[in-house]
Amino acid sequence: DPYSGEPSRHPALQINSLKPFNAEPPASVLADSYITPSAIFFKRNHLPVPKVDPETYRLEIEGLPSGVVSVTLSELKSRFPKRTITATLQCAGNRRSEMNKVKQVKGLNWGIAAISNATWSGASLREVLLHYGFTPEVAINAKHIQFEGLDKDVTGAAYGASIPLNKALSEEGDVLLAYEMNGEDLPPDHGYPVRVVVPGVVGARNVKWLGRIVVSHEESKSHWQQNDYKGFSPGTDWDTVDFKSAPAIQELPIQSAITHPAEGSSVERGDEEVTIKGYAWSGGGREVVRVDVSVDGGNTWHVAKLYSSDLGQNPAPGRAWAWKLWEIDVPLPDGAQELEIVCKAVDNSYNTQPDTVGPIWNLRGVLSNAWHRVKVKVKD
Ligand code: MTE
Ligand code: MO
Known part of the structure; x- marks a missing residue:
């Protein structure tokens, strides 16, 4: 073996x-x-x-x-x-x-x-x-x-x-x-x-x-x-x-995803807010400058707080090689039974992610960077 x-x-x-x-x-x-x-x-x-x-x-x-x-x-x-x-x-x-x-x-x-x-x-x-x-x-x-x-x-x-x-x-x-x-x-x-x-x-x-x-x-x-x-x-x-x-992939496109909460989990209505976390990164040294988050499937948006290294240094222009982590507390919409949490990132070339997977689908399943979506229940 x-x-x-x-x-x-x-x-x-x-x-x-x-x-x-x-x-x-x-x-x-x-x-x-x-x-x-x-x-x-x-x-x-x-x-x-x-x-x-x-x-x-x-x-x-x-x-x-x-x-x-x-x-x-x-x-x-x-x-x-x-x-x-x-x-x-x-x-x-x-x-x-x-x-x-x-x-x-x-x-x-x-x-x-x-x-x-x-x-x-x-x-x-x-x-x-x-x-x-x-x-x-x-x-x-x-x-x-x-x-x-x-x-x-x-x-x-x-x-x-x-x-x-x-x-x-x-x-x-x-x-x-x-x-x-x-x-x-x-x-x-x-x-x-x-x-x-x-x-x-x-x-x-x-x-x-x-x-x-x-x-x-x-x-x-x-x-x-x-x-x-x-x-x-x-x-x-x-x-x-x-x-x-087709050319070989080198620099990767803008990417982000939600790491918390998990798909299928639930939040308490009494908490009034949901804490959402994730990562964002772009290829070619392009710096992530913004992450937008929605809890209603993309109808309304909130801007997340970005975190980079604990040293707090800004990357040199064109050399943003490391990801940013992000976090936001979003108020629970009145009466919602379920949240569709969505994130999308923007880099300093103003590249952003496509909203759905269908138009970027490809037979090898590479470069999958559509808006990331997570559904959670709201418990009364
Ligand atoms: N290098 C060698 N020699 N052999 C491999 O299989 N896999 C590549 C790359 N370098 C690979 C390699 C691929 S496809 C990826 S995504 C990264 O290594 C993964 O690096 P990691 O295992 O350190 O995360
Ligand atoms: Mo890979």
Whole structure:
């Protein structure tokens, strides 16, 4: 069994698939802390977790004028300043289960918690590439940075993905070769000993157990870059889909969801108010500037209070990599028997979420970011 050496996992995780391991925290605890504890951070593995010995670990870098470079873990830690960012990771399939309710899609049936927030520390990918000989001449032909994991399928093919060169090389891109998560060594499930953190970009490009970086004129040839993680029209089905016709998902769209109260729970009329909580995040470093909340299905709206890091710092423009948590107390409407609680977020480009799932439905169930709706009863 290739899965016999898997790490132990927190019992609170809600398991979507055991082999490979895919799990999300309960929605009710997701917004309890701004930084998601690593043990309950969502986990999305396509393959068995590889066992990597930090002593023999080598990161290979290809496509630079000096040929193949081989970097040890201690070189990565000692040669480059340790950079730290707080960044939210979201799987392209977060909230896929809502698409499934419209029409069956293919993929893991994620709820609203295939998203989590952590601090990540490591070497800057930009600084590493420049150190090992990346020059403007290289940039004339190179357009993509490819990443390969040390996790392999039965045919020996590794997990792989790529990002545009400009994201990797930009000083404001903040792409890390991370060796720490929340101040500790990366846990096995999250890519020990090194993973790429590409803030603002879909989880799939944040390659774990990083074994190789290739500076290239083309995107990664991997299945996950070419034939998956792409968006399509609701009218496209498995008979007509042409994966070559759509770009690979990189920056994700605006997202928000309600973590409290839970669907089907109830509130007391005597309380006169309902406390509503959730998260909001946007891709590409766009900052969430507002979250609107309704308790009557979207007829009337209230503006929630936003929370970011406990340091209270505003993110630099275009580098809002971390989510915001939000909270609001809304008065109970007179006589209502049931509330339809709705949230939608707005980012600093004034992008907002679509109101329903139908028009954004797609066969793979990715990019599911419609208004999140939760129904609760009002008890007399
Ligand atoms: N990297 C490798 N090597 N193998 C994988 O299966 N899954 C990707 C990405 N990086 C994956 C990977 C996907 S689809 C997501 S959403 C994120 O890792 C999940 O990261 P996490 O498990 O740390 O939450
Ligand atoms: Mo993902």
